[in-house]
Amino acid sequence: MNARLSPTTVDELVEAVRSTPHLLACGAQTKPRLSQLDVPLLETRQLKGITEYDSSEFTFTALAGTPVADISAALAERGQYLPFDPVLAKRGTTLGGTVAAGVSGPGRFRYGALRDFILGVQFVDGSGQLLRMGGKVVKNAAGFDLPKFFVGSLGRFGVLAEFTFKVFPRPASLLTVKIPAENAASIARVMMDASRARWELDALDASPNDRAVYLRLGGPAEANDALAAEILARWPGEILGDAGAWWTSITEFDWAPSADVLLKVPLTPSRIASLVDELPGSARVHITAGGNTAWISVPPAEVSTLDSKLTKLSLCGLVLRGESSLKLGHWPATALADRVKAVLDPVNRFPSI
Amino acid sequence: MSGDPLHRLTAILPPSRLLREPAQLAAYESDGLTCFRATPRAVVVPETAQEVIDVVRICHEERIPFVARGSGTSLSGGSLPVSEGIVITLNRLNRVLRVDPDERIAVVEPGVINLQVTAAAQPHGLHFAPDPSSQMICTIGGNVAFNSGGAHCLKYGMTSNHVLGLKAVLATGEVVEFGGPSRDQVGPDWTALFVGSEGLFGIALEITLQLLPRAECFHTVLAGFRTMEQAGDAVAAVVASGLLPGAIEIMDALAIKAAEAAVAAHYPPGCEAVLIVELEGPREKVAAEKLQLDALLVQSQPVDVRVALDAAARMAIWKGRKSAFSAVGRLSPDFIVQDGVVPRRRLGEALRRIGEMAREAGIRCANVFHAGDGNLHPLILYDGREDGALERAEQLAGRILRMCVEMGGSITGEHGIGVEKRDFLPDMFSPAEIDLMKRLRAAFDPLEIANPGKMFPGGNAPALVQHGLHPLEKAGVISRE
Numbered sequence: 001m002n003a004r005l006s007p008t009t010v011d012e013l014v015e016a017v018r019s020t021p022h023l024l025a026c027g028a029q030t031k032p033r034l035s036q037l038d039v040p041l042l043e044t045r046q047l048k049g050i051t052e053y054d055s056s057e058f059t060f061t062a063l064a065g066t067p068v069a070d071i072s073a074a075l076a077e078r079g080q081y082l083p084f085d086p087v088l089a090k091r092g093t094t095l096g097g098t099v100a101a102g103v104s105g106p107g108r109f110r111y112g113a114l115r116d117f118i119l120g121v122q123f124v125d126g127s128g129q130l131l132r133m134g135g136k137v138v139k140n141a142a143g144f145d146l147p148k149f150f151v152g153s154l155g156r157f158g159v160l161a162e163f164t165f166k167v168f169p170r171p172a173s174l175l176t177v178k179i180p181a182e183n184a185a186s187i188a189r190v191m192m193d194a195s196r197a198r199w200e201l202d203a204l205d206a207s208p209n210d211r212a213v214y215l216r217l218g219g220p221a222e223a224n225d226a227l228a229a230e231i232l233a234r235w236p237g238e239i240l241g242d243a244g245a246w247w248t249s250i251t252e253f254d255w256a257p258s259a260d261v262l263l264k265v266p267l268t269p270s271r272i273a274s275l276v277d278e279l280p281g282s283a284r285v286h287i288t289a290g291g292n293t294a295w296i297s298v299p300p301a302e303v304s305t306l307d308s309k310l311t312k313l314s315l316c317g318l319v320l321r322g323e324s325s326l327k328l329g330h331w332p333a334t335a336l337a338d339r340v341k342a343v344l345d346p347v348n349r350f351p352s353i
Numbered sequence: 354m355s356g357d358p359l360h361r362l363t364a365i366l367p368p369s370r371l372l373r374e375p376a377q378l379a380a381y382e383s384d385g386l387t388c389f390r391a392t393p394r395a396v397v398v399p400e401t402a403q404e405v406i407d408v409v410r411i412c413h414e415e416r417i418p419f420v421a422r423g424s425g426t427s428l429s430g431g432s433l434p435v436s437e438g439i440v441i442t443l444n445r446l447n448r449v450l451r452v453d454p455d456e457r458i459a460v461v462e463p464g465v466i467n468l469q470v471t472a473a474a475q476p477h478g479l480h481f482a483p484d485p486s487s488q489m490i491c492t493i494g495g496n497v498a499f500n501s502g503g504a505h506c507l508k509y510g511m512t513s514n515h516v517l518g519l520k521a522v523l524a525t526g527e528v529v530e531f532g533g534p535s536r537d538q539v540g541p542d543w544t545a546l547f548v549g550s551e552g553l554f555g556i557a558l559e560i561t562l563q564l565l566p567r568a569e570c571f572h573t574v575l576a577g578f579r580t581m582e583q584a585g586d587a588v589a590a591v592v593a594s595g596l597l598p599g600a601i602e603i604m605d606a607l608a609i610k611a612a613e614a615a616v617a618a619h620y621p622p623g624c625e626a627v628l629i630v631e632l633e634g635p636r637e638k639v640a641a642e643k644l645q646l647d648a649l650l651v652q653s654q655p656v657d658v659r660v661a662l663d664a665a666a667r668m669a670i671w672k673g674r675k676s677a678f679s680a681v682g683r684l685s686p687d688f689i690v691q692d693g694v695v696p697r698r699r700l701g702e703a704l705r706r707i708g709e710m711a712r713e714a715g716i717r718c719a720n721v722f723h724a725g726d727g728n729l730h731p732l733i734l735y736d737g738r739e740d741g742a743l744e745r746a747e748q749l750a751g752r753i754l755r756m757c758v759e760m761g762g763s764i765t766g767e768h769g770i771g772v773e774k775r776d777f778l779p780d781m782f783s784p785a786e787i788d789l790m791k792r793l794r795a796a797f798d799p800l801e802i803a804n805p806g807k808m809f810p811g812g813n814a815p816a817l818v819q820h821g822l823h824p825l826e827k828a829g830v831i832s833r834e
Contacts, residue, residue, distance in 0.1 A: 054696075054698065055593075056589060056592055056593060056697060056698050057696050057697055057698060058507070058592070058697075079595050102538070102539070102540075102542075104537075108536075111508075112510065112514055113536065113537065115514075115542055115545060116510050116514045125789070129785050129789075131783070131785060131786050131789055132782075132783075132786060133782075133786065133789075135694075135762070135763045135781075136696075136761055136762075137694045137695070137696055137726070137727055137761070137762045137763055137766075138506070138507060138697075138726045138727065139502060139506050139507075139511065139694050139723070139726040139727065139728050139763070139766040139767065140694060140762075140763040140765070140766060141499065141500045141501075141502065141511065141549055141763070141765045141766060141767050141768065141769050141770075142763050142764055142765050142769075142770060142774075142778070142781055142782075143770075143778070143781070143782060143786075143790060143808075144546060144549070144550055144790055144793055145500070145513060145545045145546055145548065145549050146546070148513065148542045148545030148546070149541050149542050149543070149545055149546040150541065150542075151541070151542050151545075152538065152539060152540050152541055152542060153540070153541035153542075154540070154541075157541065168597055169594075169595040169596065169597055170595070172595065192454075192455040195457060195566075196454060196457055196477065196478055196479055196566050197478075197566065198478070198566065198569040198635050199635055200566060200568075200634055200635055200638070219634070219635075219638045219641070219642075220637075220638060220641035220642065222637065222641055223635065223637035223638040223640070223641050226637040227635060227637060227638075264537070264539070266533075266535040266536075266537035266538050266539060267535055267537070268456045268534045268535050269455055269456055270453075270455050270456055289536055289537060290457075290536075292535050292536040292537045293535075293536075293537040316539050317539075318539040318540075327539075331539065331540065332530070334527075334529055335527070336523065336527065336529055336543075336796065336797070337543075339796035340546075340793065340796045342796070343789070343792045343793050343795075343796050344789075344793075353540060
């Protein structure tokens with residue numbers, strides 16, 4: 001690795017950006033398709049560390065290359081966590097890569113996704129300027145909300161250096177209930193009903209391949225037990241305990257064959273059936289966020305079929321790994337996007353999306 | 354009329370919806386920040402999204418500045434007109450276009466009133482979380498433009514956290530759509546960039562909002578303390594306990610006095626601070642957590658702890674809190690309110706310094722604040738009939754804002770920069786950062802015709818003029834927080 005492109009400080013990061021005419025930042029490359037471009041990579045993994053954490057503020061600040069697992073461990077010591085359940089933490093994903101990819105895990109169901117917890121960002125724009133937007137307190141309405149804009153921006157508008165996030169106290173305990181559902185339509189029905197019930201679920205996922213919906217409760221154990229009993233009175237099913245290993249296998253994508261193409265598809269609960277029923281037989285799919293996201297895994301040979309299905313359904317997909325183009329289905333494009341890109345990156349230092 | 358660029362508006366709007374008489378314009382001269390005032394050249398009253406688009410396109414072609422306005426409750430002067438431009442009032446775009454309980458979303462026009470979203474969601478057991486205290490009158494369009502907050506932001510976030518998508522007409526006349534009905538999306542978050550842009554990018558025409566299940570059960574506790582420090586310690590203990598209350602609010606002695614005078618809230622007598630903490634959720638969860646909360650509060654040496662045993666008692670506790678702002682009007686002919694934020698651990702220090710600065714200035718200052726998220730609301734009392742009193746009050750407000758920034762906080766937690774705080778933007782952002790924001794604005798509005806004079810320092814602003822309380826405020830309909 002060229003040392004120039006593996007900065008260890010923010011100053012080195014600025015210097016690396018300024019001295020490289022074309023580049024794309026990457027983290028631990030746990031979502032390798034996002035940085036699989038014919039352009040020099042600026043690796044941010046050495047730019048790491050939690051720079052501020054005061055648990056009484058419910059906030060922390062960390063450099064972009066900090067492994068999410070390190071952050072989760074530091075938060076856990078104080079009984080706190082990142083409620084959006086970052087994915088691929090065990091595989092070493094960085095905070096910066098998680099922001100740039102715009103991916104959140106099942107826990108986003110209760111309190112919101114990554115975008116709902118990011119408060120501030122420091123970044124290097126295409127001109128090589130180090131800039132800060134947003135703030136370091138949990139409530140702030142000053143200036144344009146670039147921290148949220150960068151969520152999902154794939155590193156194409158600036159190199160992300162440091163973030164401030166809001167965190168929450170971890171629920172006292174978790175309890176998972178598994179409800180069998182014979183087809184995609186019945187999965188959708190259970191998800192829609194459960195998502196507006198009084199239980200205030202912590203997570204609501206479904207696996208069409210396993211024909212089941214998974215409802216996770218978070219809170220005092222005695223409350224979880226009582227709510228689980230009520231859920232089982234509504235639908236027959238079983239209590240799985242905290243099912244931590246199962247949820248981890250979901251967020252680590254252990255269920256998706258490594259040779260497959262893995263993608264994220266934004267969805268709504270009422271479109272679950274139309275999507276799942278259109279998928280090729282070899283596809284594996286996991287529905288998360290109460291039916292608002294589908295994670296789909298297909299063999300590379302099936303990608304073009306999937307692409308046209310998504311286009312037909314006016315859905316879009318972001319490929320995280322595997323042999324495929326990055327964008328599948330219908331991605332909206334506007335002249336505005338080009339103008340904003342020109343503001344943040346006037347010299348086209350970063351590739352366009 | 355030929356040669357007057359406004360003439361083109363007569364071709365698309367009937368005279369009854371193109372207001373140009375001084376008496377008609379007077380109602381739009383000011384918003385919730387009444388010390389600024391400007392008379393627009395005209396007020397247009399569109400009834401459809403297409404009419405808004407047509408008006409904006411004419412404004413773009415003729416370079417006519419425009420200010421979009423909902424109910425005019427902005428506390429930062431966000432909907433202050435510009436004298437060389439027009440006001441586009443959006444109150445007639447007030448349709449709830451769709452409520453989908455399965456998707457848990459509502460699609461609304463910008464003139465829909467905040468509380469009407471929850472009213473439309475309620476039959477499905479859902480609600481819209483952002484609750485600015487003007488929620489019975491403020492519009493979603495204004496909430497979106499200024500990323501409005503409320504009393505529940507620590508747990509639920511601000512308006513931005515509840516907007517999934519929107520259709521908007523940019524200042525260029527382009528119509529764009531960002532996001533959509535899904536809570537997930539791909540690519541950068543355009544919706545989030547638009548929310549809180551203070552009307553500088555364009556006008557939202559259709560807004561997709563996420564709805565959440567209505568909390569089944571509440572546990573509301575009011576605790577009175579001898580000192581503000583004790584109240585602050587109680588908040589620290591609650592925060593450290595692992596509980597996540599829906600709201601944590603504190604009022605100081607002067608605010609308590611005002612609330613008592615206004616609504617006879619029957620708060621515990623002799624207290625320097627009153628703390629309100631509210632848990633919410635499924636009844637089993639609240640039942641378990643309330644034991645923990647009540648024990649914590651008892652340990653924090655309160656004068657008195659009162660638990661709301663029913664909905665009426667809960668409403669009584671909140672009535673005192675929510676009336677505090679308009680109640681302060683009884684203590685003083687005039688007041689201004691700020692909404693700076695400090696890190697929560699520095700709340701006690703911030704209040705002490707506000708007290709010192711107020712004493713130095715010889716000005717009374719009441720404090721009501723969202724203790725859970727460090728969002729201060731100092732109410733600076735003054736008498737506008739006194740020579741220079743408004744200016745002295747503004748100077749104190751400015752010192753408080755600078756203190757918030759020095760402490761690592763923000764100059765605005767929920768009201769936005771608007772006209773009021775634009776000169777303080779450089780206290781928070783570097784010249785390069787402000788330049789970036791200006792260039793971003795130019796990507797949406799190269800002619801700078803959309804809500805000019807807001808957010809960025811400089812430019813022409815009407816001078817401060819003493820005008821007293823907002824008419825709605827006098828009537829007790831709105832309050833300043």
